Amino acid sequence: MFELFNYGFMQRAFAAGLLVAVICPLIGTFVVMRRLSMIGDTLSHASLAGIAAGMLGGLYPLWGALLFSLIAAIGIEKLRKRFSQYAELSISIVLSASIGLAVVLISLANSFNADLMSYLFGSIIAVNALDIYIILGLSIIILVSVGLFYKEFFYMAFDEEGAELAGMPVSGLNVYFTVLTAMTIVVSMRVVGMMMVSSLMVVPVACSLLISKSFKNTIFLSVIFALISVVIGLFSSYWLDLAPGGSIVLTSIFILIAVLAVKRIFRMQ
Amino acid sequence: MGTEIIRVENISFGYGRVNVLDNVSTSIIDGDFLGIVGPNGSGKSTLLRIFLGLIKPQKGTVRVFDTDIEKFDQWGKIGYIPQKATSFNQGFPATVEEVVSANLYPIVGLAGRIKKAHKEKVDEALRTVGMLEKKKSIIGRLSGGQQQRVFIAKALVSAPRVIFMDEPTVGIDRNSEESFYELMKSLNRERGITLVMVTHDIGAIDKRVNRVLCLSEGKLYEHDCAVSQASDIFKEAYGKRDSWTITHRH
Ligand SMILES: Nc1ncnc2c1ncn2[C@@H]1O[C@H](COP(=O)(O)OP(=O)(O)OP(=O)(O)O)[C@@H](O)[C@H]1O
Numbered sequence: 100m101f102e103l104f105n106y107g108f109m110q111r112a113f114a115a116g117l118l119v120a121v122i123c124p125l126i127g128t129f130v131v132m133r134r135l136s137m138i139g140d141t142l143s144h145a146s147l148a149g150i151a152a153g154m155l156g157g158l159y160p161l162w163g164a165l166l167f168s169l170i171a172a173i174g175i176e177k178l179r180k181r182f183s184q185y186a187e188l189s190i191s192i193v194l195s196a197s198i199g200l201a202v203v204l205i206s207l208a209n210s211f212n213a214d215l216m217s218y219l220f221g222s223i224i225a226v227n228a229l230d231i232y233i234i235l236g237l238s239i240i241i242l243v244s245v246g247l248f249y250k251e252f253f254y255m256a257f258d259e260e261g262a263e264l265a266g267m268p269v270s271g272l273n274v275y276f277t278v279l280t281a282m283t284i285v286v287s288m289r290v291v292g293m294m295m296v297s298s299l300m301v302v303p304v305a306c307s308l309l310i311s312k313s314f315k316n317t318i319f320l321s322v323i324f325a326l327i328s329v330v331i332g333l334f335s336s337y338w339l340d341l342a343p344g345g346s347i348v349l350t351s352i353f354i355l356i357a358v359l360a361v362k363r364i365f366r367m368q
Numbered sequence: 369m370g371t372e373i374i375r376v377e378n379i380s381f382g383y384g385r386v387n388v389l390d391n392v393s394t395s396i397i398d399g400d401f402l403g404i405v406g407p408n409g410s411g412k413s414t415l416l417r418i419f420l421g422l423i424k425p426q427k428g429t430v431r432v433f434d435t436d437i438e439k440f441d442q443w444g445k446i447g448y449i450p451q452k453a454t455s456f457n458q459g460f461p462a463t464v465e466e467v468v469s470a471n472l473y474p475i476v477g478l479a480g481r482i483k484k485a486h487k488e489k490v491d492e493a494l495r496t497v498g499m500l501e502k503k504k505s506i507i508g509r510l511s512g513g514q515q516q517r518v519f520i521a522k523a524l525v526s527a528p529r530v531i532f533m534d535e536p537t538v539g540i541d542r543n544s545e546e547s548f549y550e551l552m553k554s555l556n557r558e559r560g561i562t563l564v565m566v567t568h569d570i571g572a573i574d575k576r577v578n579r580v581l582c583l584s585e586g587k588l589y590e591h592d593c594a595v596s597q598a599s600d601i602f603k604e605a606y607g608k609r610d611s612w613t614i615t616h617r618h
């Protein structure tokens with residue numbers, strides 16, 4: 100049954116998938132609580148532009164993705180200050196710019212090919228050794244950063260003004276957090292694909308919000324839900340020959356429905 | 369006369385072209401229980417936000433604990449409970465303990481670890497406001513009055529010398545209001561915490577505070593005493609502003 104682990108590509112897919120399952124909801128919990136759920140979509144479109152640029156300019160696509168999503172992340176933070184009353188507006192502006200740029204670069208590179216498709220929808224076989232090193236490196240940076248600045252990110256998510264008044268360097272930390280979000284996107288897109296990264300940041304968090312007992316507990320449960328989704332998703336994609344990203348995200352949606360149903364049954368009793 | 373906690377001199381402030389404060393000077397003295405009153409839109413919240421350095425006046429100077437506010441860095445000494453403290457995202461999944469712990473920041477610092485001694489400070493602040501048994505509750509599931517107590521505990525946890533409150537008794541029933549003022553009294557008298565409170569409820573702060581500042585049309589007027597004799601005039605002021613400014617001995 101587990102003969103699939105004899106294949107190097109499956110081992111890599113699982114290694115990458117499990118990292119993604121920890122990182123996405125970890126960052127996602129803060130993103131959702133700051134009501135910036137759209138930020139994932141925006142940064143992943145910027146990554147797509149970066150991948151196209153990478154293909155065009157001969158740069159390794161994941162590096163292009165990282166570069167472009169970092170620029171977009173900083174752009175969002177800068178605009179957020181200009182439109183302080185409308186946090187979502189800065190995200191929409193950068194989203195539009197990213198889509199436009201991605202479309203133009205893809206047409207320029209004439210690169211709407213299988214390679215690009217693997218970035219769009221995720222691909223198990225596509226994860227190579229270099230990808231694993233990039234994913235591992237970025238994951239470590241993200242984990243250590245959240246470990247160090249957990250209480251800062253929590254305070255800023257709960258009450259940004261209060262955090263500022265407490266003397267926290269809020270603007271710097273905001274940029275840093277958005278950079279971490281950009282890294283999360285790049286880490287995840289190889290496995291679930293650029294189209295579905297944002298779902299993995301949001302759906303497990305939505306599940307855990309239904310039953311969590313504290314903020315820490317919300318993070319913990321959402322990581323558990325994401326891990327279950329990735330494992331079931333990758334197995335079914337291997338056995339049923341489905342796209343891994345889609346299988347993972349659909350599994351997480353099924354979990355959400357199941358949690359809603361169980362909650363409902365409990366309430367009826 | 370005690371030491372000055374806040375001193376503002378000749379400050380003027382406007383949002384764009386709308387002038388809100390016009391050449392205002394005052395100071396807050398250590399140990400004060402100060403009330404700030406004035407009609408809606410008279411600039412009370414604005415003045416508070418200037419005291420806190422959240423906005424900068426276009427003219428004039430602000431000194432905090434005898435330091436220019438630009439250079440001030442001991443923010444743990446200042447607590448703030450904003451006008452809309454309880455209008456945070458009610459679905460936020462944080463416990464009372466997590467919310468109060470957040471304000472340990474001025475004590476533990478950037479990337480600092482929260483240790484056992486810090487957790488005891490959190491318990492103590494919650495005990496002070498009578499919310500210790502709700503420590504593990506999700507904040508959004510508490511009543512408005514209970515949430516407000518949690519926000520007071522959150523301010524207390526950094527051991528502030530002064531707490532600013534913007535209309536803290538709005539939406540609170542008579543009983544809770546009574547115990548709120550009891551709590552304020554003990555913070556002020558027993559712990560020596562300076563309290564600055566914006567309110568519309570002149571009847572309630574009457575006899576409770578030792579100083580009243582009132583804002584009207586960009587100007588700040590001061591009353592050293594409790595407002596009891598003046599309170600009728602104040603009430604009238606909210607309706608007829610002209611007669612009010614004239615009757616006051618400013
Ligand atoms: N962010 C802002 N941008 C523009 N104008 C503002 C802003 N905040 C307040 N104002 C204006 O400044 C004036 C003072 O507002 P402020 O909130 O300080 O009044 P207030 O005395 O606290 O009123 P209330 O009793 O209603 O709380 C009002 O006329 C208001 O319209």
Ligand SMILES: [Mg+2]
Pocket residue numbers: 412413414451534
């Ligand atoms: Mg106000």
